[in-house]
Amino acid sequence: MANITEIARQAKVSRSTVSRVLNDHPYVTVQKKEAVLEAIRSLDYVPNRNAINLSKGKTNIIGVMVPQINHPFFNNLISGMGEACSRLNLSLLVTPTNNDFEKEKVSFDQLRYKQIDGLVIASTVSSAEFLAEVNRHGPIVSCEWSEGSHSQVYIDHSNGIELIMNHLIERSYEKIALCLGNPDSGVGKSRKNAFYEFVDKSKIIHLKEWYFEKKYSFEDGRAVMNDLYGLSALPRAIVVGNDYVAAGIIHQAKLLNVKVPEDLAVTGFDNQSISEAMGITTIDQPIHQLGIEVIKTIDSLINGQHKNVGNTLPLQLISRQST
Amino acid sequence: MANITEIARQAKVSRSTVSRVLNDHPYVTVQKKEAVLEAIRSLDYVPNRNAINLSKGKTNIIGVMVPQINHPFFNNLISGMGEACSRLNLSLLVTPTNNDFEKEKVSFDQLRYKQIDGLVIASTVSSAEFLAEVNRHGPIVSCEWSEGSHSQVYIDHSNGIELIMNHLIERSYEKIALCLGNPDSGVGKSRKNAFYEFVDKSKIIHLKEWYFEKKYSFEDGRAVMNDLYGLSALPRAIVVGNDYVAAGIIHQAKLLNVKVPEDLAVTGFDNQSISEAMGITTIDQPIHQLGIEVIKTIDSLINGQHKNVGNTLPLQLISRQST
DNA sequence: TTGTACGCGTTATCAT
DNA sequence: ATGATAACGCGTACAA
Numbered sequence: 001m002a003n004i005t006e007i008a009r010q011a012k013v014s015r016s017t018v019s020r021v022l023n024d025h026p027y028v029t030v031q032k033k034e035a036v037l038e039a040i041r042s043l044d045y046v047p048n049r050n051a052i053n054l055s056k057g058k059t060n061i062i063g064v065m066v067p068q069i070n071h072p073f074f075n076n077l078i079s080g081m082g083e084a085c086s087r088l089n090l091s092l093l094v095t096p097t098n099n100d101f102e103k104e105k106v107s108f109d110q111l112r113y114k115q116i117d118g119l120v121i122a123s124t125v126s127s128a129e130f131l132a133e134v135n136r137h138g139p140i141v142s143c144e145w146s147e148g149s150h151s152q153v154y155i156d157h158s159n160g161i162e163l164i165m166n167h168l169i170e171r172s173y174e175k176i177a178l179c180l181g182n183p184d185s186g187v188g189k190s191r192k193n194a195f196y197e198f199v200d201k202s203k204i205i206h207l208k209e210w211y212f213e214k215k216y217s218f219e220d221g222r223a224v225m226n227d228l229y230g231l232s233a234l235p236r237a238i239v240v241g242n243d244y245v246a247a248g249i250i251h252q253a254k255l256l257n258v259k260v261p262e263d264l265a266v267t268g269f270d271n272q273s274i275s276e277a278m279g280i281t282t283i284d285q286p287i288h289q290l291g292i293e294v295i296k297t298i299d300s301l302i303n304g305q306h307k308n309v310g311n312t313l314p315l316q317l318i319s320r321q322s323t
Numbered sequence: 324m325a326n327i328t329e330i331a332r333q334a335k336v337s338r339s340t341v342s343r344v345l346n347d348h349p350y351v352t353v354q355k356k357e358a359v360l361e362a363i364r365s366l367d368y369v370p371n372r373n374a375i376n377l378s379k380g381k382t383n384i385i386g387v388m389v390p391q392i393n394h395p396f397f398n399n400l401i402s403g404m405g406e407a408c409s410r411l412n413l414s415l416l417v418t419p420t421n422n423d424f425e426k427e428k429v430s431f432d433q434l435r436y437k438q439i440d441g442l443v444i445a446s447t448v449s450s451a452e453f454l455a456e457v458n459r460h461g462p463i464v465s466c467e468w469s470e471g472s473h474s475q476v477y478i479d480h481s482n483g484i485e486l487i488m489n490h491l492i493e494r495s496y497e498k499i500a501l502c503l504g505n506p507d508s509g510v511g512k513s514r515k516n517a518f519y520e521f522v523d524k525s526k527i528i529h530l531k532e533w534y535f536e537k538k539y540s541f542e543d544g545r546a547v548m549n550d551l552y553g554l555s556a557l558p559r560a561i562v563v564g565n566d567y568v569a570a571g572i573i574h575q576a577k578l579l580n581v582k583v584p585e586d587l588a589v590t591g592f593d594n595q596s597i598s599e600a601m602g603i604t605t606i607d608q609p610i611h612q613l614g615i616e617v618i619k620t621i622d623s624l625i626n627g628q629h630k631n632v633g634n635t636l637p638l639q640l641i642s643r644q645s646t
Numbered sequence: 647t648t649g650t651a652c653g654c655g656t657t658a659t660c661a662t
Numbered sequence: 663a664t665g666a667t668a669a670c671g672c673g674t675a676c677a678a
Contacts (some may be wrong), residue, residue, distance in 0.1 A: 003671055014649045019673060027647050049438035050382065051671035054654050070402035070611070079393035086426065091433070092417050097403040103409065110414070113372035176433040185529040218600035238478070244600050251601075254578050267513070274597050277541035277567050278574075288393070326655055337665040342657060350663050374655035377670050 002043040010039040022047060053114075060297060063093045063116035065107040066121050072272070073287055074122055077143060079293020081120065088299055090117075094253045098126050111138040118298040139296050141303035149308055151301060156312040157187060162260035163317045164239055164267050165204075166277050167281070170322060173237040173265055174203065177210035179224055179249075181239045188213075191241060199231045210235050221248020228264075236265065237323070243268035243275040243282055250278060250322060265323040279321035286313050325366040333362040343372060346431055360566075376437075385621060386416045386439035387539050388430040390446050394418070396610055397445055400466060403445065403614020413440075422448050434461040441621040462624035464617050472631055474624060476617045479635040480510060481628040483606045484517035486640045487562055487590050490604070494646060496588055497526065500533035502547055502572075503564045511536075514564060533558050544571020551587075552579050559588065566591035566598040566605055571644060573601060588646040600616065602644035 002309045004022075008015045013032050020028050021036040039045070053059045064081060066074040078094060093116055097103040104126055111134060118139040124131070128147035134140060141151040146226040168176060170218050180186045197205045209231055212224050221300045228234065246268035250260050258264050267321065268275045271284035290313055297309060327345075331338045336355050344359040359557060362368070376382045387404060389397040401417060408415045416439055420426040426626035427449055432444045434457060441462040447454070451470035457463060464474040469603050501518050505511045522529045532554055535547050544567065551557065563569040569591035572582050581587050591598045613636055620632060 004673095005671080015672080016649060016674080017647090023673080035457055046432060046435045047378070048671050049433070049436040050376040050380075051654090051672080052376050054371070055671080055673045057373075057654075059373065068402070069405045070399055075398045076393055078417070079391070079419070082392050084416060086419060086421075091438075094401070094405060094415050094417050095439065096409060098400070098409075109369060110372070112369045115372040115414075175651090195659085244596075247600065248648070251574060251577070254574070272596075273567075277570065277597065301657090328655080338664090339665055339667095340658085343664090346657080352663070355664085371655050374670090375657080377654090377672090378656045378658085380670075498653090 002045045003048070006043060007036060007045055007180070010033040010043060011043070018266035028259045031095040039200055056118070057114060059091075059115060059117055061090065061091045061093050061116045061118060062118050062295065063095060063107060063110050064120040065095050065097055065104060065122060065124065067097055069094065069096050072270075073285070074225075076296075077122055077291045080288035081295050082291075083288075084292040084295035088293070088295065090299070097124075099123075101125055109133045110259070111140070117302050120294050120298055139298055141298045141301065143290060151297055151308040151310065153290065153297055153309075153311045153313070155197075155285050155287070155290055156314055157285075158190060160269065160315045161191050161198065161239070162228045163283060163315060164281075165195070165198045165202075167317055167319065167323065168237050168265065168267070170204065171206070171265070173323075175205045175210075175234075175236040177212070177238040178210040178236040179207070179215050179221075179238055179244075179245060181214065181216050183213045189240070195239065207233060207235075209233075210238075215240075215245045216242065218244045218248040218251070221250075222252040223248075223269050225249045225252035225256065225258070229258065236262070236263075237261075237267070238264065240266050243270055243272040243280060244284070246280050247274050247278050251282065261321070261323050267323060271318055273321070275318075281320045281323040282318050284316045284318050286316060289313060324370040326371070327368075329366060330359060330362045331366055333366060334358040361392045369546065372596050378485065380437060382414075382438060383412065383438055384414045384416050384439045385441050385443060386418060386430060386433050387443040388418050388420055388427060388445060388447065389421055390422045392417065392419050393582070395593075396608070400425070400445055400614045400617075403611035404618050405614075406611075407615040411618065413622070419448075422446075424448055434463070436460075436615035440625050442590035443617050443621060462621055464621045466613060466617055466626065474620055474631040474633070476609070476613065476620055476632075476634045476636070478613055479637055480608075481513060482622070483592065483638050484514050484521065484562070486606060486638060487604075488518070488521045488525075490642065490646065491560050491562070491590070492525065492642055494588070496646075498528045498533075498557075498559040500535070500551070500558040500561040501529070501567060502535040502538050502544075502561055504537065504539055504568075506536045511564070518562065530556060530558075532556075533561075538563075538568045539565065540569045541571035541574070544568040544573075545575040546571075548572045548575035548579065548581070551583065557587070559586075560584075560644070561587065562590050564592050566593055566595040566603060569603050569605070569645070570597050570601050573603065584644070584646050590646060594641055598641075598643070604643045604646040605641050607639045607641050609639060612636060 004015050004018050018036050021033050082092050095107040110116045111252050121142040131148050135150045147153050245254040253260050255267045268280045271282045275282040327338050327341050330341045344356050405415050418430040433439045444465040454471050458473045468477050569589050576583050591603045591605040594605045598605045
């Protein structure tokens with residue numbers, strides 16, 4: 001209710017002086033400063049953010065556009081961003097888009113409206129041309145690789161298989177099976193390629209019947225283990241593209257009295273909570289860190305660093321009892 | 324860049340008329356309206372949100388205060404809130420507090436600053452008196468039961484054990500064990516009480532050695548199963564306060580050739596993803612729905628419904644293969 | 647060191 | 663139906 005004018009009246013100074021006190025500007029005597037602070041206390045004054053925003057053309061709010069909130073990746077990302085924002089005294093405005101173009105436009109317009117100082121794009125269905133247009137109105141940073149010249153910070157997924165294979169080789173596993181989800185998806189293809197490249201250029205032994213695909217669930221994993229068990233030649237390790245499938249394999253392995261990792265080593269992907277619960281060696285995406293980095297990037301962009309950047313973060317291997 | 328004045332100049336009308344067109348107000352001829360719309364298009368104009376906010380004293384932003392973002396409960400809650408906000412054309416400002424009083428004050432001040440129209444408190448460490456004080460400056464709704472007269476919408480945890488026990492009785496399980504986490508926490512106490520009340524007033528059989536506490540992890544669950552297995556008298560079912568512990572019990576049961584649910588039925592709590600993966604009957608908290616309800620509540624509060632409300636949402640049983 | 651006066655972009659009120 | 667003009671609350675050159 002109380003505004004700067006009332007404070008000025010009560011403290012018997014001008015509004016400018018009140019403003020100076022509020023913003024810690026120099027050139028104000030201790031007496032007046034005290035008087036102003038006293039008036040602020042007694043009137044229970046708080047500055048109106050909207051007025052400040054209008055006057056400064058800045059809100060200290062960062063927007064983030066995500067397809068959905070209730071998803072491990074985006075949740076983790078938002079969490080990292082929230083932490084970094086809190087440190088930088090920024091606020092975080094979250095907009096779920098459901099991968100809907102119209103919803104995305106709402107978020108883009110917030111940037112043009114000056115409701116947010118910068119926009120972080122976790123994932124988008126909009127075109128590179130559209131992003132370029134939006135970028136003219138304010139800083140944007142994308143968390144996935146995409147065309148276009150705007151800033152990007154994203155996780156380098158290419159080396160996941162490499163990390164796992166090196167880990168297995170270090171531990172002297174040579175007969176290695178592979179179990180993927182959708183082999184035609186982007187990650188599926190790159191993982192499959194990486195695996196077979198590795199097989200070619202090393203002394204790893206890999207049989208045709210040691211390859212499984214389209215495995216997505218705990219139950220699928222149990223079935224894989226049963227299939228493996230029926231083979232005449234058993235691998236010593238299996239690389240799995242999903243923690244839940246890996247968990248199913250381990251579960252069934254124990255039922256079949258196959259010891260993990262002594263008889264069969266198992267690795268998962270994504271460091272889901274089930275992998276920690278069951279002690280599965282897996283690959284962690286530094287998503288939280290990505291959230292922090294992306295806020296640092298957009299913050300420096302907002303503060304005048306107008307050259308766009310492209311950074312990547314590497315994956316990390318989490319070694320547990322299953323290898 | 325372009326503002327309302329430029330539009331007015333280009334369309335050869337007054338700023339008032341532009342504002343009328345922008346807000347769909349009556350009393351403006353089709354010709355002038357067209358001229359204004361044309362100017363808006365040609366100058367690529369978007370209204371400045373901060374100016375509107377200042378002028379209207381309203382932002383259409385809802386704030387939400389959470390201890391942490393990266394937590395299943397709060398993530399789900401934020402997700403529901405995001406969905407509801409999107410439907411009501413509201414934005415969602417997320418503030419992680421880390422249960423720090425000072426961080427919470429930042430969020431409270433946003434309400435007083437008029438940066439947000441209403442505040443949702445997922446969980447707080449501040450006192451009821453403090454909340455009452457904040458409530459004088461703007462609408463707040465809390466997602467957990469608390470003292471004080473502000474609006475509250477929360478999940479009624481009291482009937483979880485009841486739902487499970489009725490379910491087990493329906494399926495004719497009579498010899499029932501209990502396995503809790505921290506027995507001295509709020510939920511621990513209420514679950515323990517509810518269980519033993521049930522035992523007293525029904526024909527359920529429960530032996531002293533069928534009670535376990537301070538079990539939190541998958542490994543703890545395996546140990547519980549081993550303990551059970553060593554007993555002379557086995558229960559036919561075990562009620563577990565945590566999905567991970569339940570998963571560990573089932574895992575170990577299979578290793579011991581104890582069939583689930585034929586020899587031993589197992590129930591979990593919280594409907595975590597591992598319970599779906601392993602087919603565990605569990606209790607679901609309607610958290611997403613809570614998020615939706617809480618936004619509806621604060622929205623009606625903002626729009627003049629100034630009587631405070633207190634609503635609860637019931638828990639739900641998810642029946643799967645483990646019973 | 648302090649105060650005056652204006653600008654920020656919009657909506658609302660009141661004439662006309 | 664339209665257009666001045668006054669809020670909204672604050673920051674800030676500029677003057678003193």
